[in-house]
Amino acid sequence: MTSRLHQLSNIDEIINKDEKILHQLFDRTVTGVGENLVVKSGKLRSHEAQTLRFIAENTTIPVPNVYDVRWEDGQVVAITMDYMSGKRLDEAWETLDPDQKLSIAKELHSYINQLRDLKGDYIGAVNPGKTVTGRAVAVEGGPFDTEQQFNESLLGRIIRQAPDLLRHYARHALSENHEIVFTHSDIAPEKFLVEGGRIAAILDWEDAGWYPEYWEYTRAFRYFRPMPDWPEYLTHILPPKFEREYIGMAFLNRISY
Template sequence: MFLAAVLNIYVHVQSWYYSWKGVLGTHVHFLPFGLVLKVSSEPTVAHEGHIINFVRTHTSIPVPRVIAATAWYDLRFLLMERVHGDNLQAVWRHLDTEQRANIVEQIRSFVLQLRALKSPHGPAVCGLNGAATIDSRVSSYPIGPFADESAFNDCLIDAAEPYLCEEILADVRTRMRDDHRIVFTHADLAPRNILVHGGTIAGVIDWEESGWYPEHWEFVRSMYYPTPRHDESWLQAVRDFTPEDYEKDWLVDRELSERMVGAF
């Protein structure tokens, strides 16, 4: 009860502050007692706290423990325990071969566990709750939900339209598959979102873009932010932790993303 009351007061104060400042996006506050408060302004998508609890319930993936997930007007509040560990982005280059192999094996297990989850929304490409989702590869605003992969691919083409001529867009669209399985996807498995202790993963964070996507999208998104940037060993790691070969799908997507402003 005490924690709920404190969070409620903080929600009121932060709601007033962000409304007054006109601040959008996501803001992370590191609080005392090993707590983290994440405030976001995307009320139309699944709450990240609910996504984390879904993953915690159905997999063995190490994720932050959610203490409270609530909303106030158009703001989302997520209070959780802080995961302690080294950011993989900072330490990848310093890990030895065995440590890297252990990390890749663990991520591969995580991806397989996510893929084993069955979507209650059939062929739809959408967020956890069947509504819109966030995908920074496509837009800075929520997208979808989409009835199927074909509609999702049409959205990718629409997003690239300002940067490519109709002939190229039409050609790329003919080579985009519409028949991938729809699986649960973290959609941002970059090293900055993975915390480790040596060769052991302590936690996977930042689940706000997760949802039900075509099976190749985890690979596309992981290659989209090749961080440590241009580190070939990490690019190979992505190929190793992805259960199947989606190289061709990724290369087709690159014909769109590499021409888009801010793509890399």
């Protein structure tokens, strides 16, 4: 504990040292702090640390413990958390045999089921926070008390040039009778760390929250290309379901920004 407190006191100095950068994408950086901690910094969503704590308290899903959240001008700019060892699944995939791949898929299925057992009464991030949608860029909205309100938000993303006929079909592609469950919202191979043939961590919960039960499926099925046989194992993680919703969202995404 003493070493962690010492490391926390030097975060400002450490996050400015390029040689300790572990990952960098757009305006977010993950920097190593000693051997046990990392700092995720940049323009972060305010609910990400709260989500990690919520998952740790309500599931057995391996996620990093959060030790510190730093705010500036009402914006979260840094989260200090555990360093999670392991190799990204997309990078380890070629070294795994079919049995190992299937075992990992089944383990992920059990973790996703834990999320789906958590039921919500609004649509949005924890505590509560905004939804994150959008195809090419992230679009924040809500939180929403009903699925009808959430659907109106989705329909509001249709590009202005779309003819009324397509707007008509898009409106009828959405329904309002789904359970609201906790959702990672970005299930993809690079979000998983593996070690010893098992899942060591599930990362990147910034888009997570309470969403209609089909949402995890339509978001996960965007990632068919990272590995040639990934779709085969994705069907074990999220067995085919919500076909109508998938087709409807695919259509809506074609005419939305």
